[in-house]
Amino acid sequence: MAGSWFLAPGVNLSLCIDHVHSMPLVLLSYMVAVFASYTAFHVMERVDSVPSGAGRALWLATAGVSMGAGIWAMHFIGMLAVTMPIEVRYDLPTTALSLVFAIVASGVAFAIFAGSGTLARRLGLGGIVLGLGIGAMHYTGMAGLRLAARTVYDPVVFGLSIAVVVALSILALAVLGSDGWTRHGRRARWRIAGAALMGLSVTAMHYTAMSATYFFPEAGNGPLAGFADSNVLVAGIAIVAVGLGLIAAVAAVVDRRLQHSETRRRQSEEFLRTVFDTSADGILIVDGRGLIEMANPAAERIFGRALAGLALEGVVDREGGVLNRGEGWRTPLEAVARRSDGGAFPVEITVGLAEQAGAAINVVVVRDITERKEAERSLLAAKEDAEAASRAKSDFLATMSHEIRTPMNGVIGMAGLLMNSDLDEQQRLFAGTIIESGETLLTILNDILDFSKIEAEMIDLEIGPFHLSQVVESVLDLSAARAHA
Secondary structure, three states, X not given: OHHHHEOOOOOOHHHOOOOEEOHHXXXXXXXXXXXXXXXXXXXXXXXXXOOOHHHHHHHHHHHHHXXXXXXXXXHHHHHHOEEOOOOOEEOHHHHHHHHHHHHHHHHXXXXXXXXXXXXXXXXXXXXXXXXXXXXHHHHHHHHOEEOOEEEEEXXXXXXXXXXXXXXXXHHHHHHHOOHHHXXXXXXXXXXXXHHHHHHHHHHHHHHHHHHXXXXXXXXXXXXXXXXXXXXXXXXXXXXXXXXXXXHHHHHHHHHHHHHHHHXXXXXXXXXXXXXXXXXXXXXXXXXXXXXXXXXXXXXXXXXXXXOOOOEHHHHEEOOOOOOOOOOOEEEEEXXXXXXXXXXXXXXXXXXXXXXXXXXXXXXXEEEXXXXXXXXXXXXXXXXXXXXXXXXXXXXXXXXXXXXXXHHHHHHHHHHHXXXXXXXXXXXXXXXXXXXXXXXXXXXXXXXXXXXXXXXOOOOOOXXXXXXXXXXXXXXXXXXXXXHHO
């Protein structure tokens, strides 16, 4: 086996077939490996978000297929980059076996990485499994070569290729599992970094292994009819691998968006449930038949009973009905509600329209306004008492004014008669002062009486034209009278 797989000591290397690589295809192979790794890492984000075992297994398998197919495509694009002076074909069963190695190793490695245990253990074991799987894929794919040459390997560089892929696979998984991976807004950056390292791991292994590979011409070991042409096989592999990667990436993106939508929906429902349960007002969900489907705790506290299944019209009375089909009332309206014992109390209701599962529902907000009505009645009673007191005061003033004015007219009249009698100058002065003082007091009584009439709304105002000069004259006369008084 050593003679067929590895270089024998003292072999003349100048006899081997020279092969060179096309740099554009080398770069393309690296980009394919990076793309496959990025897609697989993107899919891996879905693993932790799915609690069920079946769901996790599905996403792990998707990541494994995406990674394995990408590695496989990278290998054969790398082989297409090799230029040799002999024809190269591939054995399809052996080539398919190399794909199986790549997918299984990727899936197992990701399962270990996403499993339980310490991070160091998961990184080490996962990296070893992934690296060995990549190595097995490469050398199995090389075993599927059909060409007029014997393939042997330098044992030292052969081992180095395995060591390189294992080390870089562990490093790439370490980037994937670092703390920065979970930080908000940095997932994409760390995913790109991990994909770049994983792509480097795969391509470094491949081209290190190719450096360990020597092709020696061998008669009778030429290409056989029926084996796949290299160009056709590589093109098909690349198309399939990239297609699988795209499908996996799209599936991950769609699933993430669906999960985000589900998370937002769940958060919205939790928020509405919190509002529903903690609202101080009663909230009733009423179906199209007018039956209460759901009531919040405040509603059941207001009505003093469970309400689900009851007809809304049986617990809330309002002329014309509570619900107008096809309409909602955004302006609160007053109605009468009934408790389980038949007791009635005033409420204020608002009706809104909504749709649930394609069916129209009504959202009825009920507020108990018993305390407000009692406060309104108390204010009304206080107002009526104040108005009664004001009327009593006005009546008292009117009565007193009338009672005082009657004897005052007698005093003024008697003083006038006294003025017409024979009086000396001093007596006439005294009588005149009595008349003026009485008339002033009578004017004050008339003003008090007019004020009482105004308060009692018993005065009639005469509407007619007036001139500013008349107003000024009246004001001056009033001022003169007050000054004289």
